[in-house]
Amino acid sequence: MSERELEFVKEAFVTNWIAPVGPHVDAFEKEFCQLTGAHHAAAVSSGTAAIHLALRLLGVETGDEVFCSTLTFAATANPIIYQGAKPVFIDSDYTSWNMNPDLLREALAARARIGKLPKAVILVHLYGQSADIEPILAACNEYNVPLIEDAAEALGATYKNQTPGTFGHIGIYSFNGNKIITTSGGGMLVSENPELVAKARFLATQARDSAPHYQHSEIGFNYRLSNVLAGIGRGQLQVLSERVAARRRNFEVYQQALGHLPGIEFMPEADFGTCTRWLTCLTVDPQIFGADREHIRLQLATKHIETRPVWKPLHLQPVFAEYESIGGAVAEDLFARGLCLPSGSNLTDEELGRVIDAFLDVYKNLH
Numbered sequence: 001m002s003e004r005e006l007e008f009v010k011e012a013f014v015t016n017w018i019a020p021v022g023p024h025v026d027a028f029e030k031e032f033c034q035l036t037g038a039h040h041a042a043a044v045s046s047g048t049a050a051i052h053l054a055l056r057l058l059g060v061e062t063g064d065e066v067f068c069s070t071l072t073f074a075a076t077a078n079p080i081i082y083q084g085a086k087p088v089f090i091d092s093d094y095t096s097w098n099m100n101p102d103l104l105r106e107a108l109a110a111r112a113r114i115g116k117l118p119k120a121v122i123l124v125h126l127y128g129q130s131a132d133i134e135p136i137l138a139a140c141n142e143y144n145v146p147l148i149e150d151a152a153e154a155l156g157a158t159y160k161n162q163t164p165g166t167f168g169h170i171g172i173y174s175f176n177g178n179k180i181i182t183t184s185g186g187g188m189l190v191s192e193n194p195e196l197v198a199k200a201r202f203l204a205t206q207a208r209d210s211a212p213h214y215q216h217s218e219i220g221f222n223y224r225l226s227n228v229l230a231g232i233g234r235g236q237l238q239v240l241s242e243r244v245a246a247r248r249r250n251f252e253v254y255q256q257a258l259g260h261l262p263g264i265e266f267m268p269e270a271d272f273g274t275c276t277r278w279l280t281c282l283t284v285d286p287q288i289f290g291a292d293r294e295h296i297r298l299q300l301a302t303k304h305i306e307t308r309p310v311w312k313p314l315h316l317q318p319v320f321a322e323y324e325s326i327g328g329a330v331a332e333d334l335f336a337r338g339l340c341l342p343s344g345s346n347l348t349d350e351e352l353g354r355v356i357d358a359f360l361d362v363y364k365n366l367h
């Protein structure tokens with residue numbers, strides 16, 4: 001937190017706006033649009049809720065298919081199941097670690113030939129890095145399939161000087177505690193289409209018709225963001241660029257100290273944009289390094305340094321085992337060899353140094 005969040009929260013208390021509605025919610029949406037270039041925004045209780053609303057807004061129903069990046073967190077795909085639809089997972093490429101545009105285009109063409117196009121595509125921007133949006137959006141437009149961008153991990157990133165999440169029909173962001181800025185929990189749904197965003201607000205507040213009594217013609221959700229948390233969000237928006245700079249600095253420090261180790265490769269930064277380096281990720285070539293990712297992870301754990309494997313692809317998850325996957329070898333390889341280092345915005349030089357020394361020790365002890 002910076003200093004502004006508490007002032008906004010106090011204001012919510014003083015004015016007694018302790019509700020999932022209020023001036024901070026409105027201002028948070030407006031300021032979020034100003035910062036990202038999004039046209040319209042609805043503040044909601046989580047990124048997952050925003051994805052669920054997006055699918056509802058696009059009419060995804062039982063039996064429909066939704067194409068979805070496989071290398072991501074389960075929250076990307078869970079709402080597909082909430083809607084009774086079926087995910088079809090699409091592999092990544094090595095350039096950005098995100099959805100492979102060629103693979104998506106081929107998959108859409110194949111589905112078009114059998115007259116069974118998906119109802120939507122969910123594209124993830126992983127670890128602070130944008131996917132290659134233009135060819136993906138072009139393929140979606142060619143087949144008239146709406147694009148949902150899951151930019152939960154990519155606030156502060158750029159794609160050709162624009163914000164990932166603002167290109168597709170609907171974009172979503174997360175303010176969970178682990179994200180680059182946080183409201184403790186929260187999310188945002190954005191779209192160029194004001195009617196979609198108005199409908200998102202309606203569905204997020206129990207789908208209450210405009211009538212003096214309580215009248216409902218549709219099933220709604222309780223998905224709106226609290227005015228107190230929106231106050232935190234307003235303060236956090238003011239420090240987003242500082243947070244991005246801090247995360248990128250972590251990455252630089254790690255890369256300078258560890259990048260020379262044989263078999264270690266840091267996550268590339270694709271040339272179409274800026275990565276926030278939300279997490280510093282690297283891959284290990286066990287043949288060249290002399291030990292695999294798990295060995296490093298376990299060695300660091302003995303020194304109380306927590307690192308994590310890269311996301312386990314969704315097509316490998318037991319809960320999604322029954323669904324189709326188009327490709328998957330790249331995501332599997334990144335999972336097998338990928339490691340995320342401690343990456344908090346508040347890491348001190350001393351703490352970074354401790355991780356680096358421990359990592360160097362792992363290498364030394366092998367040789």
Ligand SMILES: *Cc1c(COP(=O)(O)O)cnc(C)c1O
Nearest residue numbers: 046047048073075076152174176
């Ligand atoms: C965090 C995250 C979500 C979910 O956001 P919540 O606010 O935690 O519900 C969705 N997708 C990705 C890629 C995420 O990292």
